[in-house]
Amino acid sequence: MDTKPIKELRDPIHGFIPVYDQEFEIIQDPVFQRLRRIKQLSFGYFVYHGAEHSRFGHVIGVMHLVERALNKIQENAKKLDLTVDIDKKDIQLARFAALLHDVGHHPFSHALDSSKMIPVKHEKYSTILVENHFSKFLEKADIKPKDVSDLILGNxxxxxxxxxxxxxxxxxxxxxxxxxxxxxxxxxxxxVYDLDRLIDSLIVNEEKKLVVLQKGFFSVEQFLLARYHMFSQIYLHKTKRCFENLTKIAGEHLLDIDKFDYPKPDDLKSQDGIENFITLDDSWLIKKITEITEPKMENIKKSILNRIPYTRALDSENIVPEGSMFVKSVEDDLKYGLDNHAFDEIGITNEDILFDEATQLSYKLRPFASLLAEEEPDDPKTIQIYDDETKKTKTMEDSSNIIVTLGNAIKIRRIYVRKEKKDDLMKYLKEKYPILR
Incomplete structure (x- = not known):
């Protein structure tokens, strides 16, 4: 890595971001430029119209933050007389991994991740690209491509x-x-949370794991609360989830009629595969949906193209107690009825109803091996708070009742229906389930 950046990119979140020579060559590459055409929040812009931002800006931001974090870790280690061996190569490796960690992302971000159409997660595509297409840039910087892909995969x-x-x-x-x-x-x-305080509090413990100094406790608590609220209000928003699920149905239909020609990871090892992959962005998927001609898919197609959301018939968040279990039982009932044409008389088909299930943990608590154990082993996946006076660490949940609560998963089940069919469906449900009357 050169000692001086060759460019500074102006970012609305982090200000000026320095970029070095081989990084800029990667950014300028057509495969990387594809990220400009992959929306960060998939259909989030159907709810929050400003959310048109892309994966492109995000990965550049992550690249910037990993260097900030490593520099602060070194600074804190010197203050506390701790030994942390971080050299320029480490910073360079981390920056490349951050820059390229999403380069293989699928259209509309996570809408198609691990689906029937694309069963392989985007990380696999990213590592194939790193070890093949981007290898020439990394090797020019004296970085092994395998080291970058290993780091992306957590190794x-x-x-x-x-x-x-x-x-x-x-x-x-x-x-x-x-x-x-x-x-x-x-x-x-x-x-929103206090990023500066959080980064200012990072340190590495004796096991060489990332931990947080005691002074950063409240910034971490704020960070975890922010993530919980973002999942509740943005990432799992009912309308966003509706269109993501409609897109999966449309994609599965395209797959069934052999018109969903998404490459396998190994296809990206060839130049032809690369040229094809560059075209597979959000607009490609929308264009594929516009080409659907089957009459039974017409309402789904129009819903996606014209932003006509299905409306909620049931939402587990609005039913207590045991809302998720109740909605699941209704879902099973409806699926059985649809498969056996029980709703033909009222004109409701599979294409009129949409089922959604979402589970997300805002924070993973450490696993408890035994309720009788006097001392529970620390899970390295939990966030550790480091006391620089006692030189001991403790988990976030040991110090915060709020974080213990966040360890409970967000579980949402929803049943959507086309607006024109809602009255008919609700009439049936209210007759069968008195709780809904």
Missing amino acids: PPPDKPYLADLISSQIDMDRCDYLLRDSYYAGVKYG
Whole structure:
């Protein structure tokens, strides 16, 4: 890495971001430029019209934050007389991994991740691209492509596990960026937290894991609350989820009629595969949907293209107690009825009803091996708070009742129906389920 950046990119979240020579060559590459055409929040812009931002700005932001974090870790280690071996190569490796960690992302971000159409997660596509297409840039910088892909997959150098923590953990720089970025572009305040204080409090413990100094406790608590609120209000928003699920149905239909020609990861090892992959962005998927001609898919197609959301018939959040279990039982009933043509008389078909299930943990608590154990083993995946006086660490949940509560998963089940069919469906449901009357 050159000692001086060759460019400074102006970012609305982090200000001026320095970029070095090989990084800029990667950014200028057509495969990387594809990220400009992959929306960060998929159909979030159907709810928050400002949320048109892309994966492009996000990965540049993460790259910037990992260097900020590593520099601060070194500074804090000197103050506390701790030994942390971070050299320029480590910073360079972490920056490349951050820059390229999403380069293989699918259209509309996570809308198609691990689906029937694309069963392989985007990380696999990213690592194939890193080790093949982007290898020439990395090797020119004297960085091994395999080291970058390993770090993206959470396999850092054995003596430096904190590098992986910065890329993927419960307090990684990926989350640190997207919470602020998504909040900014959506025009909400749910994702705002004290980033400067959080980074100022980072340190590496004796096990070479990323931990947080005691002074940063409240900034981490604020960060985790921000993530909880962003999932509740933005990422799992009913309308956003509706269109993501409609898109999956449309994609599965395209797959069934052999018109969903998305490449396999190994296809990206060839130049033809690369040229094809560059075209597979959000607009490509929308164009594929516009080409659907089957009459039974017409309403789904129009809903996606013209932003006509299905309306909620049932939402587990509005039914207590045991809302999720109740909605699941109704879902099973409806699926059975649809399969056996029980709703033909009222004109409701499979294409009129949409089922959605979403589960998300804002914070993963440490696993409890035994309720009788006097001392529970620390899980390295939990966020550790480091007391620089006692030189001991404790988990976030040991110090915060709020964080213990966040360890409960957000579980949402929803049943959507086309607006024109809602009265007929609700009449049936109210007759069968007195709780809905």
